[in-house]
Structure formats: structure tokens, C-alpha cells
Amino acid sequence: MNIAVLGTGIVGRTIAARLAELGHNVTIGTRDPEATLARTAPDAMGTPPFAGWAAENPGIAVAGFADAAAGAELIVNATNGNASLDVLAAAGAGNLDGKVILDIANPLDFSKGMPPTLFVKDTDSLGEQIQRTFPASRVVKSLNTLNADLMARPTLLADPGTVFVSGNDSDAKNTVTGLLKDFGHDDVLDLGDISTARGTEMLLPVWLRLWGALGTPAFNFKIVR
Secondary structure (H helix, E strand, O other), X not given: OEEEEEOOOHHXXXXXXXXXXXXXXXXXXXXXXXXXXXXXXXOOOOOOOHHHHHHHOOOOEEEEHXXXXXOOOEEEEOOOHHXXXXXXXXXXXXXXXXXXXXXOOOOEEOOOOOXXXXXXXXXXXXXXXXXXXXXXXXXXXXXXXXXXXXXXXXXXXOOOOEEEEEEOOHHHHHHHHHHXXXXXXXXXXXXXXXXXXXXXXXXXXXXXXXXXXXXXXXXXXXXXX
């Protein structure tokens, strides 16, 4: 497939590289490609400058959000949750119509420091907000309960555990499930429509506490049934 990954942070880079490895044509989208490639300092999360990664992955194109989305069959939202709606708007609603949006972002609010809280929960979710804002798109929430390495390579764990999908469109969920299985996710659990994204997004406070308790983000949830 032709796939656009929106977001140049560690999650976007990891997913883009894995998709390219699997044979997809991948474009990574950013607000200003020239500025992104010109940066020489790590980002706010300490991620090394993008230019070095781009040089190591010459087969992955870099484009503005709209150009990346226009040529894509499937779009991965790998942005900071606070920016997701703005980024998708910059990509252009017309470029999203009818397309699968794999939403792996989380509604994390860092305004009061660590650990972050959620800026939407209980009665709504980021996944639902994206679906409402871009109603002609087909949003599937998934992979947001894992760190980037395990999103792309779940077999780094002896027991990869369970990954979830939420969405209103069954064909879109089937497409995403196929990608997840290609990544190595064998236990894919369909939770139902996009409102079920509330549940997986609200796992993040537990996930963050587990990271603190375990001293590593290299873990996953497993649903035993």
C-alpha cells in the first residue's frame, strides 16, 4: 500500500521504518519538511534530529502533511495527541475522505507535569473526536497501548500479548488487522465501534504507572480468556 505516516517523532519513525521494511511505499508527513530536515538539536522528548534518521532510511519520502496524505491509501496518525486534529486538518479533509486512518495517538496532557493526565476521557475519546471531525474517513484506533518498539515488533517480548482495534468500519478494521499481523501481533482483539477507544485510551494512566513500577516500557497487556 501507499501509506502516509503523520508525525516525525520516535513513534512515527519506528512505524514508518517497519512499514517500509514490509514492502509498503511510505511517506512520512511533517508540517515543514525543510525545517524538519534542517534541525540539528534533539526534540522536546530527546529524540535525535530527524535528518539523521532520514539519511538512514532513504526509501521513505518526506513531505508536507497534505502532500503525504494526498497520495496515501492509508494514513497513520502518529502525532502528539494534543496536535492530532490540527495536523489532520492540515492534511486536508478531502485527502482523508474514504481512507483508513490508523490512530495510534493518545490524549496525554503534560500541562501539570509528570505523569500526564488525559485531556479527554470517560464520555469521549481522541479516536471519536477524529472520526467526528473527519466523518468521511474511516478511523481505527489501535497500537496506543504499547511503546513504539513493541508496536512495530511485538515479538521482542517472549509473549507479545494482546493488541486492540476499535472502529466503525469493519473493512477498515480488517485492513488494520492485516497490518498488525504483518507486524507480528497474533492476538488482535476487536473491541467494537470507535467509542470503545475510550477504554484503550484510559489504559494509559495504568500503563504509565506500570512503566514506573517495572522501570521499562517493554511490556504489554494480555487478555487471558
